[in-house]
Amino acid sequence: MRSALSVLLFCFLLASCGEEKSVEAEEAVETEKSVEGVKIMQELAEQGDAEAQFNLGVMYAKGEGVPEDDVEAVKWYRKSAELGNALPQFKLGIMYANGEGVPKDMTEATKWIRKAAEQGYADAKEWLEKNAKEKGE
Numbered sequence: 001m002r003s004a005l006s007v008l009l010f011c012f013l014l015a016s017c018g019e020e021k022s023v024e025a026e027e028a029v030e031t032e033k034s035v036e037g038v039k040i041m042q043e044l045a046e047q048g049d050a051e052a053q054f055n056l057g058v059m060y061a062k063g064e065g066v067p068e069d070d071v072e073a074v075k076w077y078r079k080s081a082e083l084g085n086a087l088p089q090f091k092l093g094i095m096y097a098n099g100e101g102v103p104k105d106m107t108e109a110t111k112w113i114r115k116a117a118e119q120g121y122a123d124a125k126e127w128l129e130k131n132a133k134e135k136g137e
Contacts, residue, residue: 038065045076053080054088061091061100070101081112090116090124 041059044052057076060069074095080088093112096105110131116124 034065045079048083050080050083050085050088053077053083054085054091057088057091070095072101074101081115084119086116086119086121086124089113089119090121090127093124093127 038059041052041056045056053076057073057080058064059066060076061073062068066072074092077088077092077095081092089112093109093116095101096109096112098104102108110128113124113127117128
């Protein structure tokens with residue numbers, strides 16, 4: 001219902017305004033969609049949806065639709081990673097390696113990145129190989 005009202009409002013504003021106003025109306029509709037999208041993503045993530053948890057982590061890491069917040073990004077990456085998903089495991093490991101949202105911890109970084117590599121995630125395997133070479137292993 002809310003979506004339909006947004007579209008109707010947009011159409012009305014588009015028909016009754018000049019080009020500048022139509023751009024403003026379009027931006028308002030997109031903002032409302034973004035806010036609604038974040039709410040939906042948050043609800044799904046809180047219900048344990050691993051993909052939503054990862055996506056919410058990405059949103060916080062990049063500040064897309066939400067304020068940029070590495071601590072929140074780590075929180076949501078971890079929830080998804082703990083469900084056994086390779087990409088969030090890798091992202092969480094990188095956050096530890098870089099000290100983003102958590103204190104820098106190479107042991108924890110390696111733990112999570114190894115979990116992703118064990119699932120065949122190529123970037124994780126590459127990271128582990130590069131780190132091993134840098135350590136002289």
